[in-house]
Amino acid sequence: xxxxxxxxxxxxxxxxxxxxxxxxxxxxxxxxxxxxxxxxxxxxxxxxxxxxxxxxxxxxxxxxxxxxxxxxxxxxxxxxxxxxxxxxxxxxxxxxxxxxxxxxxxxxxxxxxxxxxxxxxxxxxxxxxxxxxxxxxxxxxxxxxxxxxxxxxxxxxxxxxxxxxxxxxxxxxxxxxxxxxxxxxxxxxxxxxxxxxxxxxxxxxxxxxxxxxxxxxxxxxxxxxxxxxxxxxxxxxxxxxxxxxxxxxxxxxxxxxxxxxxxxxxxxxxxxxxxxxxxxxxxxxxxxxxxx
Amino acid sequence: xxxxxxxxxxxxxxxxxxxxxxxxxxxxxxxxxxxxxxxxxxxxxxxxxxxxxxxxxxxxxxxxxxxxxxxxxxxxxxxxxxxxxxxxxxxxxxxxxxxxxxxxxxxxxxxxxxxxxxxxxxxxxxxxxxxxxxxxxxxxxxxxxxxxxxxxxxxxxxxxxxxxxxxxxxxxxxxxxxxxxxxxxxxxxxxxxxxxxxxxxxxxxxxxxxxxxxxxxxxxxxxxxxxxxxxxxxxxxxxxxxxxxxxxxxxxxxxxxxxxxxxxxxxxxxxxxxxxxxxxxxxxxxxxxxxx
Numbered sequence: 001x002x003x004x005x006x007x008x009x010x011x012x013x014x015x016x017x018x019x020x021x022x023x024x025x026x027x028x029x030x031x032x033x034x035x036x037x038x039x040x041x042x043x044x045x046x047x048x049x050x051x052x053x054x055x056x057x058x059x060x061x062x063x064x065x066x067x068x069x070x071x072x073x074x075x076x077x078x079x080x081x082x083x084x085x086x087x088x089x090x091x092x093x094x095x096x097x098x099x100x101x102x103x104x105x106x107x108x109x110x111x112x113x114x115x116x117x118x119x120x121x122x123x124x125x126x127x128x129x130x131x132x133x134x135x136x137x138x139x140x141x142x143x144x145x146x147x148x149x150x151x152x153x154x155x156x157x158x159x160x161x162x163x164x165x166x167x168x169x170x171x172x173x174x175x176x177x178x179x180x181x182x183x184x185x186x187x188x189x190x191x192x193x194x195x196x197x198x199x200x201x202x203x204x205x206x207x208x209x210x211x212x213x214x215x216x217x218x219x220x221x222x223x224x225x226x227x228x229x230x231x232x233x234x235x236x237x238x239x240x241x242x243x244x245x246x247x248x249x250x251x252x253x254x255x256x257x258x259x260x261x262x263x264x265x266x267x268x269x270x271x272x273x274x275x276x277x278x279x280x281x282x283x284x285x286x287x288x289x290x291x292x
Numbered sequence: 293x294x295x296x297x298x299x300x301x302x303x304x305x306x307x308x309x310x311x312x313x314x315x316x317x318x319x320x321x322x323x324x325x326x327x328x329x330x331x332x333x334x335x336x337x338x339x340x341x342x343x344x345x346x347x348x349x350x351x352x353x354x355x356x357x358x359x360x361x362x363x364x365x366x367x368x369x370x371x372x373x374x375x376x377x378x379x380x381x382x383x384x385x386x387x388x389x390x391x392x393x394x395x396x397x398x399x400x401x402x403x404x405x406x407x408x409x410x411x412x413x414x415x416x417x418x419x420x421x422x423x424x425x426x427x428x429x430x431x432x433x434x435x436x437x438x439x440x441x442x443x444x445x446x447x448x449x450x451x452x453x454x455x456x457x458x459x460x461x462x463x464x465x466x467x468x469x470x471x472x473x474x475x476x477x478x479x480x481x482x483x484x485x486x487x488x489x490x491x492x493x494x495x496x497x498x499x500x501x502x503x504x505x506x507x508x509x510x511x512x513x514x515x516x517x518x519x520x521x522x523x524x525x526x527x528x529x530x531x532x533x534x535x536x537x538x539x540x541x542x543x544x545x546x547x548x549x550x551x552x553x554x555x556x557x558x559x560x561x562x563x564x565x566x567x568x569x570x571x572x573x574x575x576x577x578x579x580x581x582x583x584x
Contacts, residue, residue, distance in 0.1 A: 201570040220481040228564035272520035278493040
């Protein structure tokens with residue numbers, strides 16, 4: 001790996017640049033492209049890219065790996081934009097939150113001489129944009145990889161190395177399975193954050209409530225500070241899975257509603273205890289996995 | 293203020309002891325009581341109390357301020373238990389998450405020579421118990437105070453000083469208003485956390501999902517790691533307000549569900565943008581208030 005291209009220099013693209021430069025130094029050239037010249041300038045100043053490209057074709061020219069780090073619904077255009085300029089034998093990967101849609105576009109848009117390996121780093125932050133980019137963003141995170149139909153083992157190996165270089169743990173997973181699981185673990189929480197803020201911060205009672213809102217509210221509403229375009233694209237590209245998990249959640253919340261309404265303290269306590277235990281087990285598992 | 297008693301030495305009671313001792317040192321004696329001898333021993337070892345009491349009567353003997361830091365539904369018993377031993381002119385306060393119920397119990401149980409000032413520090417932590425107690429827990433947090441009907445101005449002044457000594461910002465508020473507001477800002481998020489973990493971590497898909505769950509899931513599920521007794525008591529003592537906010541939330545979430553189901557990207561993006569802006573404003577306000 002000598003030259004990598006990053007298309008899209010927001011939080012994820014910028015952080016990838018910073019993490020790759022830190023890991024590989026001068027042995028790797030990172031070429032960056034963003035539609036915003038200001039974003040490109042900031043990415044260069046922060047050291048996330050060695051060189052800014054003026055268009056997609058020159059951005060991917062003679063690159064071994066091309067990383068598309070745009071929101072999901074911009075991926076088709078990005079794939080079409082880079083296709084003609086890709087070096088034969090090169091590898092394209094992406095960072096989108098949903099994989100089914102992107103995999104289909106990649107198959108339709110990319111030449112057969114190029115391998116596509118879908119990617120999704122399970123990492124995020126309260127703030128978005130190149131200003132929030134962070135070389136440590138991927139440290140210890142699960143990084144999903146979904147090799148395309150025609151991807152060569154060498155291409156998969158190259159992306160695995162890239163993922164390991166930035167300190168993440170690669171997880172090979174089927175695209176459909178990925179989308180099903182992240183709808184529960186990531187897209188459902190996202191919608192809960194939005195609906196919570198909508199129900200509270202946009203209610204007439206908010207001026208009185210705001211001073212009382214503390215760390216619990218801050219944590220539960222955190223995902224509502226993410227990028228609106230990204231959230232919209234997630235909803236558009238993973239609809240059926242999201243609806244399934246939303247309905248499952250609504251069932252549980254209505255169950256709790258019933259217990260609260262009828263004042264069933266014992267049943268509530270049992271449920272709360274069981275749930276706490278499940279969360280503690282997950283935290284322990286996370287902790288065990290994060291040990292070197 | 294020379295002697296303060298803390299009844300209940302969990303996260304909140306223990307943190308109050310640590311914060312008071314740090315602020316006042318030897319000029320203040322903190323007497324502690326817990327039903328668990330082990331908790332009392334830990335509170336003493338950690339320096340949260342100067343002295344452990346063997347029963348409620350001796351715990352409150354000759355104290356200027358008595359702080360009840362038990363879960364809501366244990367407050368009645370605690371109030372009954374301390375009533376006879378209270379020094380005339382002393383002040384009783386509590387730390388319960390809901391205030392209406394506790395105010396009524398205090399009025400019924402305490403002698404007229406004693407002032408009751410309800411209290412609720414808007415602070416919390418992922419972990420509970422004396423082991424998690426932290427002298428910094430209240431730093432910069434809003435601390436609600438609801439003076440009882442017969443409370444003297446001197447009593448209110450004394451509790452205000454105590455709140456300021458631990459670095460919190462006192463907010464005088466009516467008990468009914470408090471319960472209405474915290475149902476939206478605190479109890480609704482609590483139930484969302486539980487329902488999220490119930491829908492995901494207790495689903496058959498969990499073993500596959502768990503490795504993908506990252507910081508977003510961790511934050512949204514954080515409140516589910518709180519103490520189940522406390523959560524149960526919140527639901528039992530603030531039922532009607534919780535149901536109202538739950539229904540408001542369900543309305544919003546169902547609104548989002550409709551937009552996702554019909555693929556209305558523009559409407560989703562507009563909503564997400566508006567919500568993000570509301571949250572950013574709240575964060576700015578918080579930041580401005582936390583400046584010295």
